[in-house]
Amino acid sequence: MVDQLPNLGREKEMLDAMGMSSIDDLFADIPEAVRMTEELPLPPPQSEEEIIADARRLLGANVALGDRVNFLGAGLNRNYVPASVFQLVTRGEFLTSYTPYQPEVSQGMLQAMWEFQTLISELVGLEVANLSVYDGSTAAAEALTCSVRVHNRKAEQKDTVYVSELVPPSRRSVIYNYTQGGGIEVKTLRHNPDGTLDLDSLAQAAGSCGVYVEQPNPLGILDGGLTRVKEIIGQNTAFIVGVAPVSLGIIEAPGNYGADIVIGEGQALGSPITYGGPLYGIFACTKAYLRQMPGRIVGRSIDVDGKEAFCLTLSTREQHIRRHRATSNICTNETLIALMGAMHMSLLGPEGLAKLAQRNMAACQLAKQKLSEISTIAVPHQSNSHFNEFVVELPGPASECIAYLDTQGLIGGFDLSTWYPERANWLLVSFSDQTKATEIELLAAHLAVWSASLMQGVSA
Amino acid sequence: MSHLFEHKGADGRGYSQPEPVAPVDNLQIPSTLVRSSPPRWPRLSEPEMVRHYTWLSTRNFGIDTGFYPLGSCTMKHNPRVNEVIAQLPGIADIHPLQPEHQIQGTLAIFHEMQDMLGICAGMDAVTLQPVAGAQGEFTAIRCIQEYFRSRGELGRTKVIVPDSAHGTNPASAAMAGFEIIEIPSQEDGRIDLDALRAVVGDDTAAMMITNPSTLGVFEPEIAQAAEIVHDAGGQMYYDGANFNAILGRTSPGLMGFDAVHYNLHKTFSQPHGGGGPGSGPIGVKSHLAQFLPGPVVKRRPILTGDQLTSANQEWWYHWHQPANSIGKVQQWHGNSGAVIRCWAYYRRYGRSLKTMSEHAVLNANYLRHRIIMEAEKAGVRHLFADGAPVDVVKHEFTISMAPMKEECGIGAMDIAKGLLDKGYMAPTVYFPLIVPECMMVEPTETESKETLDKFAKKFVEVLQEDPDVLHNAPITTNVRRVDEVYAARNLTLSYPFDE
Numbered sequence: 001m002v003d004q005l006p007n008l009g010r011e012k013e014m015l016d017a018m019g020m021s022s023i024d025d026l027f028a029d030i031p032e033a034v035r036m037t038e039e040l041p042l043p044p045p046q047s048e049e050e051i052i053a054d055a056r057r058l059l060g061a062n063v064a065l066g067d068r069v070n071f072l073g074a075g076l077n078r079n080y081v082p083a084s085v086f087q088l089v090t091r092g093e094f095l096t097s098y099t100p101y102q103p104e105v106s107q108g109m110l111q112a113m114w115e116f117q118t119l120i121s122e123l124v125g126l127e128v129a130n131l132s133v134y135d136g137s138t139a140a141a142e143a144l145t146c147s148v149r150v151h152n153r154k155a156e157q158k159d160t161v162y163v164s165e166l167v168p169p170s171r172r173s174v175i176y177n178y179t180q181g182g183g184i185e186v187k188t189l190r191h192n193p194d195g196t197l198d199l200d201s202l203a204q205a206a207g208s209c210g211v212y213v214e215q216p217n218p219l220g221i222l223d224g225g226l227t228r229v230k231e232i233i234g235q236n237t238a239f240i241v242g243v244a245p246v247s248l249g250i251i252e253a254p255g256n257y258g259a260d261i262v263i264g265e266g267q268a269l270g271s272p273i274t275y276g277g278p279l280y281g282i283f284a285c286t287k288a289y290l291r292q293m294p295g296r297i298v299g300r301s302i303d304v305d306g307k308e309a310f311c312l313t314l315s316t317r318e319q320h321i322r323r324h325r326a327t328s329n330i331c332t333n334e335t336l337i338a339l340m341g342a343m344h345m346s347l348l349g350p351e352g353l354a355k356l357a358q359r360n361m362a363a364c365q366l367a368k369q370k371l372s373e374i375s376t377i378a379v380p381h382q383s384n385s386h387f388n389e390f391v392v393e394l395p396g397p398a399s400e401c402i403a404y405l406d407t408q409g410l411i412g413g414f415d416l417s418t419w420y421p422e423r424a425n426w427l428l429v430s431f432s433d434q435t436k437a438t439e440i441e442l443l444a445a446h447l448a449v450w451s452a453s454l455m456q457g458v459s460a
Numbered sequence: 461m462s463h464l465f466e467h468k469g470a471d472g473r474g475y476s477q478p479e480p481v482a483p484v485d486n487l488q489i490p491s492t493l494v495r496s497s498p499p500r501w502p503r504l505s506e507p508e509m510v511r512h513y514t515w516l517s518t519r520n521f522g523i524d525t526g527f528y529p530l531g532s533c534t535m536k537h538n539p540r541v542n543e544v545i546a547q548l549p550g551i552a553d554i555h556p557l558q559p560e561h562q563i564q565g566t567l568a569i570f571h572e573m574q575d576m577l578g579i580c581a582g583m584d585a586v587t588l589q590p591v592a593g594a595q596g597e598f599t600a601i602r603c604i605q606e607y608f609r610s611r612g613e614l615g616r617t618k619v620i621v622p623d624s625a626h627g628t629n630p631a632s633a634a635m636a637g638f639e640i641i642e643i644p645s646q647e648d649g650r651i652d653l654d655a656l657r658a659v660v661g662d663d664t665a666a667m668m669i670t671n672p673s674t675l676g677v678f679e680p681e682i683a684q685a686a687e688i689v690h691d692a693g694g695q696m697y698y699d700g701a702n703f704n705a706i707l708g709r710t711s712p713g714l715m716g717f718d719a720v721h722y723n724l725h726k727t728f729s730q731p732h733g734g735g736g737p738g739s740g741p742i743g744v745k746s747h748l749a750q751f752l753p754g755p756v757v758k759r760r761p762i763l764t765g766d767q768l769t770s771a772n773q774e775w776w777y778h779w780h781q782p783a784n785s786i787g788k789v790q791q792w793h794g795n796s797g798a799v800i801r802c803w804a805y806y807r808r809y810g811r812s813l814k815t816m817s818e819h820a821v822l823n824a825n826y827l828r829h830r831i832i833m834e835a836e837k838a839g840v841r842h843l844f845a846d847g848a849p850v851d852v853v854k855h856e857f858t859i860s861m862a863p864m865k866e867e868c869g870i871g872a873m874d875i876a877k878g879l880l881d882k883g884y885m886a887p888t889v890y891f892p893l894i895v896p897e898c899m900m901v902e903p904t905e906t907e908s909k910e911t912l913d914k915f916a917k918k919f920v921e922v923l924q925e926d927p928d929v930l931h932n933a934p935i936t937t938n939v940r941r942v943d944e945v946y947a948a949r950n951l952t953l954s955y956p957f958d959e
Contacts, residue, residue, distance in 0.1 A: 002812045004537060005819050006908035014822055014909060018829045026821045026852050027709050029678045034714040040707075041579060042811040048541045051807045059550025059800075061565035061769035066553050074557055075791075082475065084510055090543055092524025093517040098533050099735040100520075102876065102886050103944075104937040108520030109734035112513070115464045118954035122499035128953050131735070134591045137791035173787030177602055181637030224490030252493045274546075275566060276556030276792025277591060278737035290951075296735065301947035304932075309939040313947040319594070319631035320891070324640040329631035332592040332725070336733025346464055347475045347509050350498035355477050361487050362480035385488035406559070414557055437481045 002045045069439045070411040073389050073430025077268035080433055085270060085343045094339060103311040110310035113335065114298040116342040120284050123248050124262035125255025129284035130295040132338040133330060136265030137171045139281030140212055140242055141178035142294045142328055143261045147210025147238035148184055149292040154236055156207030164189045164197065164213045168419045195221045195381040202232050210238035215254065216247060220389035221381055230258025245269050245282060247387045249357030261285040270341035280334035280341060291317065294328030356433055361387055363431035370444045376451035389430040396454045398427040404450045410443065464512060465955045469503030500957055519938045521885050527911055531856045531888035531900025532674060534704045534726035542801040551800050556792035560778050561767045567777035569803050570757045576806055580813065581720045582713015583743030587752040589794040593701060596721030596740030597632035602786045603744060603751040604666050604695045604719060605636055610784060616665040624649060624675065624892040629668040629699060638665060645894055649675040649848045651685050664694035671715060672702050672854035674892040675847050686716025695719065703727045705821055705855035708814025719744045728802035739798035753789050755779035819905035820855040823912060827903050828857045830916035840923045843867065847895040856902035860895050868927045872897040877933040877941060878922040884915065
């Protein structure tokens, strides 16, 4: 027996009122040739109690990050999210509302999103932010197509953008899917052996539509050289920076070193990892890109009494008006997750953000120090500064090391050969505000044991 | 009016954190990258923060607040147990790069969802990766594009959409690089088969269409349309925004479609959260399966050596990369948290999903009937016209306020604002574009007969209001009619700190 249907058992009464005799009358317009004649081959309905029991059994079979000592990040970050965020975001007025098409009864979400735009603008140092795109990967892709719309007319390298070679294949694939339709060629920017961007070869990107790099980059490196990118590529090429938003508590806002568009994975502010979705993509830009920006934007306005009020604005960029000439097909975005971000940010404040960034960076730096003391492994980019994560070079395959750490109760990190096949022995280890010093010691001890046993095996 | 940025507190002590695990006075930050000035964020203690967001929530209308008949958006009740389940650590606190043996429960649920969605739509293979309906459309069109490329049919560069289509259809196809051919609908909103015949050819890649149409009307000639497109060598794409109308009664597969997207946040009750997150899985027929974004979940019988868990009763679940996958449309595995909620919702119905759709259609027809009856009784039936003159509608219906606009200058937007004053969310207005002064009403299956009866009465009361009252509506809301032109002309997209 199903629930959730207030009119169950009252069908006849309602059909009678319409002069109909059966539910079938309501579906008489479906031609016989396309009617489904068999019952759906699915199990019977369940009660709430049965569903939650099954959910507990199935999801309880998973190993949660919190059950283990965890060093897996790779762009997602398990920061603590304050309890008040979860309590407030499930208020039905937020949770069960649709896109605020009727601003008079949607001022709460509209204002919250306008405040979110302000928080993001301030964080990244740019004038304009939208109220989220799907995630960091689609944000990067949308930024690149946006740069082509803005710069292609005057570009010497038409329909061409440049992307850092370190951008993982999974993100690059999203970029390809979003750009190939426009005939956009995605060229590659090289990095130096120490992991920083090769500024000498960057000059080739001048005259293209856009350049996309990440800070910290996918190896966790904070690259001081990025502050010189804009002067090298020039005014007519968009400088697009992908950020880890928490880092900006202590790291310079890219808008202050020439970025035209800043995007990023917002998750670490406000949201659990949730198996990689829902997340929220940050998208901010200078005013020069505003009219070609994807996604929804809230503006401040007035009502007929002259009272401050908020509404969606610049919607002539969007698909429901511009249709196939829209700046993007995006409509549904990640508003509720962005709202969680706004709540977390407003609780942190500027000092709290700085401290959160310091905690993340201190854990990473401590780990780098401890792991670099182990003679049987190496930290290839040790002289660089890192945020959240860094690479450990092992004496054997990272996949085997991760399997060993799994038997010891550790989620040991990420096997970078998944992204860079030639790097079979590179392990990406990640640290967050939740990382404890004792956990770092534990990782160091296990890596020492595993690598030593491997070295012994090799010498024997 | 209270602004977040007016909370200035003295310092960051409103929210305390543990001390860092190591001293922070020698953090190795490159000198050029030291933050020069902090963001001008507000400073709130938890009491202030909780009050601010609670206050904002009271200025927002959700399904929990009242009836939300927003056409095409399927605003049904969101069962709360789904929220509880989505916060379990087995979904909230897992990482998409964890090895398969650590996430058998999630993979089991994904597999069940892929199967269920395939069954309901008559499709052979499903991916859960697209994170919104529009992204699902784009993904399916990309699969179709690669299908033709694999066959060397490079001249198939056009996608056909009816003029009643959702704006995302042409936008998604254009993003994939297709040229859009828009065909007019017939007077009653149905597909014009002659217009379709006139545009199909060896340059046709696909037709994108939703059925029931955006008018809430089932296209009786859908199979013929599919035949025309298929005969020309094109593919049929089903926009699943209106899927809530037909589960268990027909399916896109039976109608002749090759690919379909699902709006899990509509049909399967992922709460829409003021604009997202959504989830937009796609299903395809077998000939398109090899192009799906990867990976998708497969299962095999349990083997010796598998690290069995409480999720492995008969099967071992694993990721599988389709042979000629288009790659990724989201970096990870889609909006998994939404998929889990929708799994919990689906489990409430199981094979009775048909009953869910029947009640959605029952409620839509009943409300339409009630509005007409009330209007006749009050002598105002002449003030609105049917969007489509049909005996039965499906999950939603459209009415045109053009007669009223003609008679007294009151249009769909004024009626919408009048309904806000009655305590309702307004129906969708001015869509589809082919119905003048359109209002699109979708009650969903989770509204009671009493709610529908009352709404019909109130709707007709609004029709009888003094035009001046409606021009001035709303007056009971937090703000009155908002000047959207002012917002666009005086762009203030963030808090003006210097004002």
